[in-house]
Amino acid sequence: MKTAARKFKDTVYAELSKTAKALGNPHRMEIIDLLAQGPFTVETIARYTGMTIANTSQHLQVLKNAQLVAISRKGNYIYYQLTGENVYAAWTSLRELGMAHNTEVKKAIDQYRKGFHNGDAISAEALLEKVQAGDVIVLDVRPEDEYHRGHIHQAISIPLDQLQERIRELSKKQEIVAYCRGSLCMLVEEAVTLLTQHGYKARKFDEGYMDWALRGYPTAMTM
Amino acid sequence: MKTAARKFKDTVYAELSKTAKALGNPHRMEIIDLLAQGPFTVETIARYTGMTIANTSQHLQVLKNAQLVAISRKGNYIYYQLTGENVYAAWTSLRELGMAHNTEVKKAIDQYRKGFHNGDAISAEALLEKVQAGDVIVLDVRPEDEYHRGHIHQAISIPLDQLQERIRELSKKQEIVAYCRGSLCMLVEEAVTLLTQHGYKARKFDEGYMDWALRGYPTAMTM
DNA sequence: CAACTATTCAATAAAATTATTGAATAGTTG
């Protein structure tokens, strides 16, 4: 026979574990990571994560049932977004836990970074100083819509896939610091490599837009 | 064909999700919650969670593989403990996320609390003031070994299962504030009910020992 | 070093999760 206390615990832990369970899948982790940038349609999410639309939709249902994402409709499209800051907070603490304790993660990141031979990254504090002194070009290499939703103050936007053709918009004289979404976003590595190859003085930002914003450092948005 | 970037993401998210997956089970959540109090043996964990020893052991293996717990041996027993503060931090942010977004959790907690008719709880700040003014008896109702490992400064220990027989050690004149492990620990509700029934002026603390300690409020340990 | 004991392992069956396919649906737009 179960005591009332035992029954209570069973329900509470069962319910709480649903949240963790919803996060406990690679695809859904990537979706949360993406949605931290803002709302996206099912189609876009599917494209980014390399899943089929149907499969993406199913994973989104799981996240929705766990109250981690919510929908809003615009025209023919349904946009999925995180239900709150604490969703990103939880995902961050899980990510940091994983990155601290899981050697495979560290190894994968190190190895991937090593593929590019980009010098050292610049820290948020150092970048802030440079931005305030005005002696740096801050380059946002994320897709354009993500830039519009919010970017580092005075950053200019050249999405990675346009960088090759638009590279001449940049000056070879000034130092360029590129950034993207966060510590797992590797667009910035490709960008810095490309810039360096073309003779630009380019470095990468240590963290990403989200971390910058959460520190309360100056940001801006278009429209 | 998968790009290098895609492969990188697949590995990273797969690895990161292992951590979340390890947390995504009711029993393992309860184990983490318990281990936040300190190291325990397999047998003790099994007793607390109402599982068989073998099953407990298997769940502990899962947590160990995810690097969330580690073992240390003392005599014939193996003690399991959390591998670091960030494990508790992640569990906390998941719990808070769940409690904020999951109505079932709220409902279960409210309903269980309603079973006891214990007035309002006292907040950490208010309790701190009373402790410093010295006009309150702080009562730790957790098992004795947990008390010894760390407790609220000047708290006295009467584990819940001894409270009935030792109740006369307390004064009916002074206000008593009882506490236990954390927001999910309901020992304190039973304690306050028992005390009130016997004519003591008893209230419960809003949060638990862990939250008190994490605020940096005064604690003490025996031995 | 033999006996003991806390813990783990291995095997199994039941239950849950996942990706895929193709059809169904709901909601908008002209």
Next chain:
DNA sequence: CAACTATTCAATAATTTTATTGAATAGTTG
């Protein structure tokens, strides 16, 4: 309101997770 389209659903098979049982193991203790 008919046509369209983004999204969801339903069914299925493959995989993974879980609890149970009883045996095996490793490590301590006298």
